[in-house]
Amino acid sequence: MRRRMLVGLVVLGLLAAACTGGDDDESATTGETASGPVTLTFWHGYTDYEADSLNALLDQWNAENPDITIDPLFVNNDKALQKLTVALQGGEPPDITYQYGSSLPQIAEAPGLVDLTDWVQSPEVDWEDFVAGARDAATFEGRVLGVPALIDNLAVVYNKTLFDEAGVEYPNADWTWDDFRAAAKALTDPANKQFGFSYPMDASEDTVWHYDPLLWQNGGSILTEDNSQAAFNSPEGVEALEVLTGMAVEDESVFLDLQNSPYTGLFNSGKIGMLVTGPWDLSSFPDVDYGVEILPGFDGDHQTIAGPDMWTVFDNGDGHAQAALDFVAWLTAADQMKADALATGHLPFRLSVIDDTAFVDEFGKTIPGVDVFAENLTNVEQARPVLAAYPQVSEAMGLAIVSAMLGEKDPQTALDDAAAQANDALALAG
Amino acid sequence: MRWRSPGRLGDLTAGRALRTVDRFRRFLVSDHAAGWAFILPSVILIAVFGIVPILWGLILSFQKAGLISPEREWVGVSNYAKIASDPKARQAAVNTIYYSALFVPASILVALFIAHALNRRIAFVRFYRLAVFIPVVTSTIATGIMFLWLFDKNYGLANWLLGKVGLGPFGFFEDPNQAMIALVLMTVWGWLGFDTIIYLAALQGVPQELLEAASIDGASRWSSFWRVTWPMLGPATLLLVVWSTISALQLFDEVFFVTHGGPLGRTSVVVFYVYRLAFEQGLGSLSLAGYAAAIAYVLFLVILLLTLAQFWLGRRVVHYSS
Numbered sequence: 001m002r003r004r005m006l007v008g009l010v011v012l013g014l015l016a017a018a019c020t021g022g023d024d025d026e027s028a029t030t031g032e033t034a035s036g037p038v039t040l041t042f043w044h045g046y047t048d049y050e051a052d053s054l055n056a057l058l059d060q061w062n063a064e065n066p067d068i069t070i071d072p073l074f075v076n077n078d079k080a081l082q083k084l085t086v087a088l089q090g091g092e093p094p095d096i097t098y099q100y101g102s103s104l105p106q107i108a109e110a111p112g113l114v115d116l117t118d119w120v121q122s123p124e125v126d127w128e129d130f131v132a133g134a135r136d137a138a139t140f141e142g143r144v145l146g147v148p149a150l151i152d153n154l155a156v157v158y159n160k161t162l163f164d165e166a167g168v169e170y171p172n173a174d175w176t177w178d179d180f181r182a183a184a185k186a187l188t189d190p191a192n193k194q195f196g197f198s199y200p201m202d203a204s205e206d207t208v209w210h211y212d213p214l215l216w217q218n219g220g221s222i223l224t225e226d227n228s229q230a231a232f233n234s235p236e237g238v239e240a241l242e243v244l245t246g247m248a249v250e251d252e253s254v255f256l257d258l259q260n261s262p263y264t265g266l267f268n269s270g271k272i273g274m275l276v277t278g279p280w281d282l283s284s285f286p287d288v289d290y291g292v293e294i295l296p297g298f299d300g301d302h303q304t305i306a307g308p309d310m311w312t313v314f315d316n317g318d319g320h321a322q323a324a325l326d327f328v329a330w331l332t333a334a335d336q337m338k339a340d341a342l343a344t345g346h347l348p349f350r351l352s353v354i355d356d357t358a359f360v361d362e363f364g365k366t367i368p369g370v371d372v373f374a375e376n377l378t379n380v381e382q383a384r385p386v387l388a389a390y391p392q393v394s395e396a397m398g399l400a401i402v403s404a405m406l407g408e409k410d411p412q413t414a415l416d417d418a419a420a421q422a423n424d425a426l427a428l429a430g
Numbered sequence: 431m432r433w434r435s436p437g438r439l440g441d442l443t444a445g446r447a448l449r450t451v452d453r454f455r456r457f458l459v460s461d462h463a464a465g466w467a468f469i470l471p472s473v474i475l476i477a478v479f480g481i482v483p484i485l486w487g488l489i490l491s492f493q494k495a496g497l498i499s500p501e502r503e504w505v506g507v508s509n510y511a512k513i514a515s516d517p518k519a520r521q522a523a524v525n526t527i528y529y530s531a532l533f534v535p536a537s538i539l540v541a542l543f544i545a546h547a548l549n550r551r552i553a554f555v556r557f558y559r560l561a562v563f564i565p566v567v568t569s570t571i572a573t574g575i576m577f578l579w580l581f582d583k584n585y586g587l588a589n590w591l592l593g594k595v596g597l598g599p600f601g602f603f604e605d606p607n608q609a610m611i612a613l614v615l616m617t618v619w620g621w622l623g624f625d626t627i628i629y630l631a632a633l634q635g636v637p638q639e640l641l642e643a644a645s646i647d648g649a650s651r652w653s654s655f656w657r658v659t660w661p662m663l664g665p666a667t668l669l670l671v672v673w674s675t676i677s678a679l680q681l682f683d684e685v686f687f688v689t690h691g692g693p694l695g696r697t698s699v700v701v702f703y704v705y706r707l708a709f710e711q712g713l714g715s716l717s718l719a720g721y722a723a724a725i726a727y728v729l730f731l732v733i734l735l736l737t738l739a740q741f742w743l744g745r746r747v748v749h750y751s752s
Contacts (some may be wrong), residue, residue, distance in 0.1 A: 082709050085497045106714035109499035193584050201604075203692050258604045258693055259578060391711040403694050408606060429716055 038323050039069040043084075043097040045077030049283070053343035057336055061327065068323045077309070081106060088112075093314040095324045101137040101308040102205060104145050105388040114313040114321050116144040124329045129350045133380045137308040140386050146310025147328050151349045152278035153304045153376050154213060156180075156296070157369070160289045162187055162194070162273045171274070175296040177214065177243045180274070181251065187273030188253040195255040195266075196273045197247060201405065202260040203398035205391075209305050209384070210276055211401050214240035216382050217301040223393070227385050228426060230419035232397060233412070240298075241404055241411040248405040256405065278307070279345055279373040292369030294376050306380040308349075345370040347377060392425035491724040496717035497708060503717075509724035519725060521695055522703040525610065529699060530678035532614045538670050540618060541625030542663075546655075548626070549633040559630070563623035570620070570683040577616045578603065578688060603689055606696045613697055617684055621677075625670050632666035633659070664748035672740050679733050700729050 046054050051074070058070050073094070075083050081103045087093045088110055099107065107113060116138075120127040125147075127135065134148035156171050163170055168186045171179075184196025200206040212222065220236030223229065231237070248254040255272055257263045264284040266272050275281070276295065295304050311328050315321040330336065334353050341348045345367040348354055354374070364371030384390065400418035403409045409417070457463055466473075491510070494503045513519050548559055565573065580587050581602035592598040602612040636659050644654040682701040685691060691698035691706070698706075704722045712718020 081713065085709060085713055088498055107498055109496075109501065109715055111500045201693070202690055203694070204690075255584070256604060258689075262582070388715045392716075395711070399694055402692070406606065406693065408694065 037067045037069065038318065038320055039071050040095040040320060040324055040327065042070050042072045042327075043075040043080065043094045044072060045075055045080060045098055047074065050344045050346075053340050056343070057331065057340065061330060065327075068327060070327060084110075093316070095316055095320050096311055096313055096328060098149055099146065099310050099312050101146070101310055101386075102384070102390060102394075104138070104140045104310065104312075105386060105390060107312065108140050108143070108145060108388075110314075112314045112316070113145065114315050114325070116147065116313070116325075117142075119325055120144050120147070124326075126333075126350075126352075129334075129352050131349045131351060131354075131377060131380075133306045133377075133383055134308050134349050136383050137306070137386065138310055146312045147332050148308050148349060149311045149332070150309045151347055151377065152280060152307045153347075153373060153380060154210065154276050154278055154295060155304065155373055155376050156274055156293045157267075157277055157281065157285075158274045158291050158293070159267065159270060159272070160291050162270060166273075170291055171293040171296070173294055173302065174300075175293070177296045177298065180296040181243065181247050181253075184247055184253040184274060185251045188251070190252070192271075194271050194273070196251075196253040198255040198257050198263040198266070198272045198275055199244065199248065199405065200260040200263070201256045201258045201402050203395070203402045204260065205394050205398070206260055207398040207401050208394050209307065211240065211244065211397070212305045212384065213295055213303060214243060214298070216303055216305075217295075217298040219298075219301075221382075222397075223385050223422075223426075227387055230393065230396075230422040230426070232422075233415035233419040237415055238411045241401065241415060244401070245404045245407070245411055249407040254405070279347060279367075279370050282345065282367050282369055290369065292372040294372065294379060302379055303381045304376055304379045306377065306383070342366055347374050349377065387429070389422075389425045389429035392429075393422040396421040396425070487723045487726060490720050491727050493720040494717050495720045496713050496715065497719045498713045499715055499717055501717070505720070509721045510728070512721060513725055513728060518695070518698070518703060519700075522698050522700045525695075525697060526679060526681070526699045529610055529614060529681060529697075530675060532611070533617060533678045534671060534674045536614060537618045537621055537625055537674055538667065541622055541629055541670070544622065545626045545629035545633055549630055559626075562626050565620050566623035568620070571687055573616065573620050574684060574687045577612075581612055581616075604693060606693045609689055609693055609697050613684060613689065616688070617681070620684075621674075625674070628666050628670055629663065632663050636662045664744075668740070668744040668748050672737055672744075675736060675740065676733055679729065679736075700725065704729075 042058075044051075044054060055072070058072060062069055075097070077098060077100065080097060080099055084093060084097055084099070084107065093110070093112055119125065130148055131151070134151055135144075138144050138146045138148055158171055160170065163183075166186050168183050171183070180197075187196035188194060200210060215222070215232060215237050218236040218240045220234050220240060221231045224231045244254075248256060255263065255266065263272065263275065264281055267275055268285045268287050270288065282290075282292075294302050296302070311332070313321060313324045313328060334350050337348050337350055337353055338356075338359055340346055341353070341363055343366075345363075347370070348359075348363070353359060354377070360371065360374065363374065385393075396418040400409075400414040404411045404414040408414075492504060492506060494505045494509075495501070544562060548555060548562070552558075579585075581589075581600075583589065583599060583601050583604050586602070588602070589599040592600065601608055603609050640658050640662070641654055644658050649657065680701055681699050682705065685697050685699055685702045686705070689697040691702050704726050707718040707725070708722035712722065
């Protein structure tokens with residue numbers, strides 16, 4: 001008995017200590033204005049040459065702004081939301097963090113998240129200069145919660161050597177999905193373990209956003225206009241999915257990448273003819289003579305999908321928030337965007353930069369094919385719904401696509417089942 | 431501790447104060463205080479990383495709360511009530527039971543076989559014992575990467591070898607009907623060393639004279655194993671059954687890294703589903719962390735009851751030698 005009581009006392013003491021500790025932290029950080037130089041914590045997910053480019057910009061900023069020092073920390077983008085959750089539980093979020101656009105609804109209610117709606121209207125931001133798709137993706141329920149950090153889109157990357165060997169003509173801007181399917185079939189060689197196409201099959205958002213452009217091109221949509229019901233199981237949606245199942249199940253011309261990672265290595269070793277992917281993968285293909293072409297289309301509609309990522313800002317008091325905003329405005333300004341684009345191949349997404357022809361010419365020479373991706377931003381017509389229940393809608397769609405492509409369910413049944421699940425989630429979230 | 435009253439002191443209050451001080455002084459020099467001082471570091475660690483989260487999780491399970499959104503709403507037992515009608519929770523439960531039903535007997539039987547093989551005088555026995563144990567100290571990530579390549583449908587070594595004898599190709603982690611079995615193979619391999627060491631120790635504790643007596647009485651090797659050795663291994667088997675069941679029901683790392691619950695949710699086990707709800711899907715205004723905590727508590731109760739049942743059964747069938 002006595003021992004148990006002592007353990008209890010120790011626990012209570014620790015709890016008390018933990019609580020007091022928390023209070024101390026809060027009172028230390030709730031100052032009003034900066035009382036001298038500040039150091040800002042800054043989370044980003046860049047590695048390798050992308051990190052080199054970012055660090056060069058940070059050095060420049062730190063040299064020019066002795067009062068505001070940026071302290072960068074690498075955080076894997078795929079787990080940035082989880083790490084932020086832990087930091088928020090500890091009451092110490094970073095001042096600035098990189099987050100996927102799709103995470104905005106999740107962090108919209110986070111304590112300390114800075115609402116940027118008024119600030120982006122200030123002249124130093126020049127908000128209207130960002131492409132519309134990026135601004136929409138930064139806005140959740142009318143509030144601007146992030147500043148666009150990076151935009152990708154999907155296009156076809158193909159191995160020219162494999163096309164030549166198979167005697168197939170290179171993709172062109174007028175291709176239909178039937179052309180794409182025929183080429184994938186011709187490029188497949190089971191004896192040599194060679195596939196015409198590869199598809200991410202981990203049922204994640206990556207699986208889903210590869211399907212979205214087909215759905216949209218064919219006139220379908222993910223949800224109804226008021227975001228209250230699933231709409232992807234329409235005849236247009238089923239037809240779009242049948243393109244993928246036709247290749248995966250009937251032709252067996254698709255490498256079904258359940259891990260969603262071996263595909264880069266396999267493409268680079270000449271085992272895959274075509275990928276639908278974004279500019280971030282191009283630097284992984286040094287051994288392949290590749291070409292880039294915009295997506296095939298339905299009835300001449302070649303629209304693609306954009307994946308915008310965001311810089312989000314948290315208010316840690318003591319003038320940190322204002323300093324963080326000053327820095328983010330500088331980092332996303334036209335000059336810095338140009339410098340970073342030339343160093344990394346990141347697509348520029350300010351209109352003033354895209355319209356600068358001298359710059360675009362130079363940009364096309366950095367990594368072969370990035371200019372096609374840059375121009376492809378003009379083929380972005382729609383965005384995925386930004387809402388709290390989206391992760392569950394996405395999960396249902398991902399499972400439907402994978403089950404249909406594995407031949408477990410026919411496309412109509414798979415999408416109908418997913419629509420029922422998505423509707424439940426949407427109803428629950430209200 | 432016994433306290434003898436000082437008796438003669440007139441002033442009761444002063445006496446009480448003195449008594450308290452004296453009691454505290456005695457405590458400081460007693461074995462109790464020294465004992466507590468020694469275990470204090472672990473007590474603090476267990477409290478901070480064990481007891482506090484356990485209590486916090488219990489509170490959370492009665493709330494509608496997300497880990498990011500600051501809003502908390504008391505909802506009574508409705509999180510618990512929701513579990514029964516959640517098809518994904520049911521799928522996770524079925525997957526977990528399926529995994530445990532394969533993993534526990536497979537890992538114990540294979541370990542018994544290998545321990546028996548290693549419990550004799552053969553050349554390089556130390557090397558074999560070391561080799562069997564190495565997977566246990568290898569990180570899950572390394573094991574996972576290795577098995578992903580080994581079991582790759584198109585380029586893996588396993589399919590290449592099986593192809594040589596006319597089998598396959600198998601989808602392994604990529605086939606919804608084989609993924610769980612592939613996961614069992616991988617985890618049995620990973621945990622084999624631990625079970626083997628326990629059995630090896632137990633086998634070496636089996637008295638030789640019993641086996642000799644059996645053979646004199648004309649018992650074959652087979653029957654002396656099942657009639658003499660196997661009962662003597664009872665305590666070790668009970669330990670391994672309990673331990674393996676608990677770890678099987680809590681499977682997470684391998685699923686998180688290797689299959690991420692797929693394909694088609696066929697390897698989505700309970701702890702992985704809890705993680706997805708609390709840390710991936712329900713962070714914001716969906717507020718699913720409370721629901722996830724409720725599932726975690728149900729799992730805790732199931733494990734507790736199962737363990738008690740195993741010990742109760744064990745007391746009736748396991749033979750403890752003196």
